Amino acid sequence: MNRWKRLAPVTAIVASAALVLTACGGSGDDDKAADNSKLTVWMMGEGGDAQTTFLDSVEAEFKKKHPETDVVVQYIPWLEAPKKFQAALAGGEGPDVTELGNTETQGWAAQEALADVSDKFNGWSEGKDILPDLVKNAQLDGKQYGVPWYAGVRAVYYRTDWFAEAGVKPPTNWDEMIAAAKAVQAKKPGTYGIALPGNSELPFYSFLWGAGGEIATKEGDSWKSGYNTPEAQKAVKFWTDLVTVHKVAPPAAAGWNEVDARTQFATGKAAMAFAGSWQGGAMKKDNPDIEKVWGTFPIPGPDGKPAPAFAGGSDIAIWKDSERQALAWDYMTVLLSKQKDKEFASSLGFFPVYQDLVSSGDYANDKVMAAFATAIQNTKLTPLTPKWVEVSRTKTVTQAMNSSVIKGQKTVEKATADAATEMEGILNSK
Amino acid sequence: MSLLTKSPGEAAARETPARRRRRRVDHLPYLLLLPCLAIIAVLLLWPLGQVVWMSFHKLDSVRQLRGDREWPWVGLANYAQILGDPFFRTVLRNTVLFALANVALTMILGTLVGLLLNRLGKKMVTFVASCVMLAWATPALTGTIVWKWIFDDTSGLVTWLFNKLPDGLSTALFGRSDWTGYGWFNDPLLFFAILTLVVVWHSFPFIAVSVLAGLKSVPTELQEAARVDGAGPWKVFWKVTFPMLRPVFGILVVLSTIWDFKVFTQQFVLAGGTQDRTTFMLSIYSYAEAFSPPPKYGLGSAIAVILTVILLVVTALYVRMVLKQEDE
Numbered sequence: 001m002n003r004w005k006r007l008a009p010v011t012a013i014v015a016s017a018a019l020v021l022t023a024c025g026g027s028g029d030d031d032k033a034a035d036n037s038k039l040t041v042w043m044m045g046e047g048g049d050a051q052t053t054f055l056d057s058v059e060a061e062f063k064k065k066h067p068e069t070d071v072v073v074q075y076i077p078w079l080e081a082p083k084k085f086q087a088a089l090a091g092g093e094g095p096d097v098t099e100l101g102n103t104e105t106q107g108w109a110a111q112e113a114l115a116d117v118s119d120k121f122n123g124w125s126e127g128k129d130i131l132p133d134l135v136k137n138a139q140l141d142g143k144q145y146g147v148p149w150y151a152g153v154r155a156v157y158y159r160t161d162w163f164a165e166a167g168v169k170p171p172t173n174w175d176e177m178i179a180a181a182k183a184v185q186a187k188k189p190g191t192y193g194i195a196l197p198g199n200s201e202l203p204f205y206s207f208l209w210g211a212g213g214e215i216a217t218k219e220g221d222s223w224k225s226g227y228n229t230p231e232a233q234k235a236v237k238f239w240t241d242l243v244t245v246h247k248v249a250p251p252a253a254a255g256w257n258e259v260d261a262r263t264q265f266a267t268g269k270a271a272m273a274f275a276g277s278w279q280g281g282a283m284k285k286d287n288p289d290i291e292k293v294w295g296t297f298p299i300p301g302p303d304g305k306p307a308p309a310f311a312g313g314s315d316i317a318i319w320k321d322s323e324r325q326a327l328a329w330d331y332m333t334v335l336l337s338k339q340k341d342k343e344f345a346s347s348l349g350f351f352p353v354y355q356d357l358v359s360s361g362d363y364a365n366d367k368v369m370a371a372f373a374t375a376i377q378n379t380k381l382t383p384l385t386p387k388w389v390e391v392s393r394t395k396t397v398t399q400a401m402n403s404s405v406i407k408g409q410k411t412v413e414k415a416t417a418d419a420a421t422e423m424e425g426i427l428n429s430k
Numbered sequence: 431m432s433l434l435t436k437s438p439g440e441a442a443a444r445e446t447p448a449r450r451r452r453r454r455v456d457h458l459p460y461l462l463l464l465p466c467l468a469i470i471a472v473l474l475l476w477p478l479g480q481v482v483w484m485s486f487h488k489l490d491s492v493r494q495l496r497g498d499r500e501w502p503w504v505g506l507a508n509y510a511q512i513l514g515d516p517f518f519r520t521v522l523r524n525t526v527l528f529a530l531a532n533v534a535l536t537m538i539l540g541t542l543v544g545l546l547l548n549r550l551g552k553k554m555v556t557f558v559a560s561c562v563m564l565a566w567a568t569p570a571l572t573g574t575i576v577w578k579w580i581f582d583d584t585s586g587l588v589t590w591l592f593n594k595l596p597d598g599l600s601t602a603l604f605g606r607s608d609w610t611g612y613g614w615f616n617d618p619l620l621f622f623a624i625l626t627l628v629v630v631w632h633s634f635p636f637i638a639v640s641v642l643a644g645l646k647s648v649p650t651e652l653q654e655a656a657r658v659d660g661a662g663p664w665k666v667f668w669k670v671t672f673p674m675l676r677p678v679f680g681i682l683v684v685l686s687t688i689w690d691f692k693v694f695t696q697q698f699v700l701a702g703g704t705q706d707r708t709t710f711m712l713s714i715y716s717y718a719e720a721f722s723p724p725p726k727y728g729l730g731s732a733i734a735v736i737l738t739v740i741l742l743v744v745t746a747l748y749v750r751m752v753l754k755q756e757d758e
Contacts, residue, residue: 082722082723083721086492086721086725089492089493089496090492090495090496092496104723107723107724110724111491111492111493111723111724111725112491112492112493113492190610192611199705250583250610250611250612250613251611251612251613251616252583252584252611252612252613252614252616253611253613254613254616255613255615255616255702255706257702264584269584386724387724389723389724390722390723390724393722393723394704394718394722394723394724395707396705396707399705400705400707407613407616407617
């Protein structure tokens with residue numbers, strides 16, 4: 001009894017400290033007035049001078065028609081975006097117009113975050129020239145929930161100086177790619193032939209499609225995964241052999257995403273990396289000199305033809321809870337007009353979404369953009385279903401499949417079979 | 431409890447006015463507890479009730495949370511789905527083994543440092559205690575990011591150290607001499623080892639300082655007497671110090687168990703998000719199910735409730751043990 005009493009203060013302090021420590025956390029809310037004096041626009045990424053200047057010019061154009069409206073642009077980091085959207089949706093305080101990655105449009109449409117703009121889009125003449133694959137990617141159940149803003153494809157960035165030293169040319173098929181990686185790695189000890197983003201899916205799909213495989217196809221009412229096929233297994237084997245057999249990428253690559261991998265390239269630790277044209281700016285930020293020694297080539301297929309690339313990019317959508325949807329659409333038509341789209345794309349290293357602009361000669365003659373201009377001629381999409389986001393983002397089926405082979409936990413046959421089962425389970429769930 | 435009320439015999443022995451005063455004071459503790467209780471009710475009990483309520487519904491849209499859509503009642507279906515999923519067994523095994531290892535290591539290291547602090551001189555104790563408390567004061571997020579850099583595959587300190595090992599020795603011990611590009615987080619067991627290191631590093635200072643406080647508040651005569659009688663340090667600790675500090679150890683074990691069962695921040699940062707499903711533990715599993723698109727708030731809530739129930743059971747057992755000892 002006595003002992004307990006003496007210890008009571010200590011125990012009490014320990015217990016109350018625990019209470020204080022567990023009861024932390026909080027939340028902040030932004031205020032927004034419900035009138036037409038302000039239009040809130042969410043943009044993804046960190047922005048930058050070029051984008052700010054461009055958006056200022058869009059606002060100036062928009063103000064000719066709506067002089068009383070102030071356009072407020074807020075930048076949301078890409079990885080924060082899902083949380084920010086969810087919080088906005090739960091609290092009812094969202095933007096009026098938002099940018100979003102084109103792989104996410106369907107998912108957010110299914111969550112009723114985005115307004116149906118089918119009528120507005122169909123009545124807009126310039127929209128007819130937008131690349132049809134990109135338009136389709138922003139639809140759910142036949143309704144349009146976003147409008148493509150810019151497009152991007154991935155290609156391979158490589159070190160022109162190291163390739164010259166090793167006496168190799170940019171590869172045009174898989175065998176040449178391995179040979180080039182080995183040659184450069186032998187010449188430059190302490191570097192990797194390829195910065196392999198083992199934990200990313202989009203660059204891998206080029207190899208899958210290049211080998212003639214498919215992610216999943218719809219047969220009647222149900223989805224069938226293509227991972228069980230010999231074509232898919234060939235792609236997984238090539239991708240993972242880069243680490244396990246050819247050793248031109250390190251085991252740590254199993255955990256690298258595209259940013260990790262491209263940083264290895266930018267900081268002079270790898271001879272090749274997969275990246276989109278829009279990522280050039282970030283690589284220059286890591287290392288301004290990289291620009292002098294980089295070149296690009298399209299991701300090769302196994303047989304000498306460039307592999308199909310994933311049609312990435314961004315959409316612009318109207319937030320469903322916005323009270324200013326007509327105003328928001330007026331802003332969108334200025335932002336997305338052919339003239340502005342061309343300006344924006346060329347200032348930031350993207351492609352415009354208009355068919356006639358993409359096929360113009362400007363890009364084919366550019367040292368870096370030429371490879372991307374080739375790649376964008378032949379694009380494919382991930383399965384068009386709102387369930388895809390669960391395969392891609394939550395269960396990361398493809399990334400887990402490749403990582404497990406790189407880490408030596410599964411054979412190619414077992415990993416592809418497991419992934420196919422898991423994918424079909426998700427896509428066909430009720 | 432025993433701090434504020436005197437034993438009945440003592441109170442009865444007092445004169446009447448004093449007793450009246452005492453009776454009025456008796457209500458004071460409850461009054462003082464009231465604001466705290468109100469805050470706990472609003473911030474803890476209400477959300478807790480809501481999570482339990484949510485776990486009985488099928489919730490897969492944010493609009494349901496806002497009240498724009500109805501909540502379809504599914505009874506125990508969420509629980510059945512989780513408990514029937516073989517993946518849940520992996521997660522539970524990870525959680526329990528991780529918590530056991532971490533509680534044991536934290537308690538051992540913390541107690542040893544506490545005993546050390548008790549032996550040190552005044553200046554040294556201030557120095558060591560401040561160093562140790564720095565680890566405790568470092569926010570989990572910041573500390574873990576630093577640890578992640580230490581284990582970076584290309585430029586991390588650990589990678590550098592292993593590269594400094596003589597090649598022959600390194601090859602003989604680990605089968606490789608070049609550590610650049612080695613995936614420290616690739617193997618689940620290695621991942622858990624690093625996670626344990628980070629969590630123990632974060633939590634042992636609290637144990638150390640609490641043990642020190644306990645040691646300072648018990649009389650030292652008994653230990654001296656035992657030493658005079660010829661008991662070694664091992665015997666003194668187990669026969670004298672430990673029994674005296676049993677209540678402190680009791681509550682520290684409960685707290686450590688609770689903290690180590692629900693480790694989240696450190697795991698989230700080290701694993702780089704919710705991608706590495708083989709190393710999932712209950713709290714990150716709950717978060718991933720609830721908030722990764724497409725959201726499944728009902729399912730996530732059910733996992734959170736299961737975690738809470740496990741923790742309540744563990745805590746109840748310990749509290750019973752401690753109370754029983756008090757009666758002895």
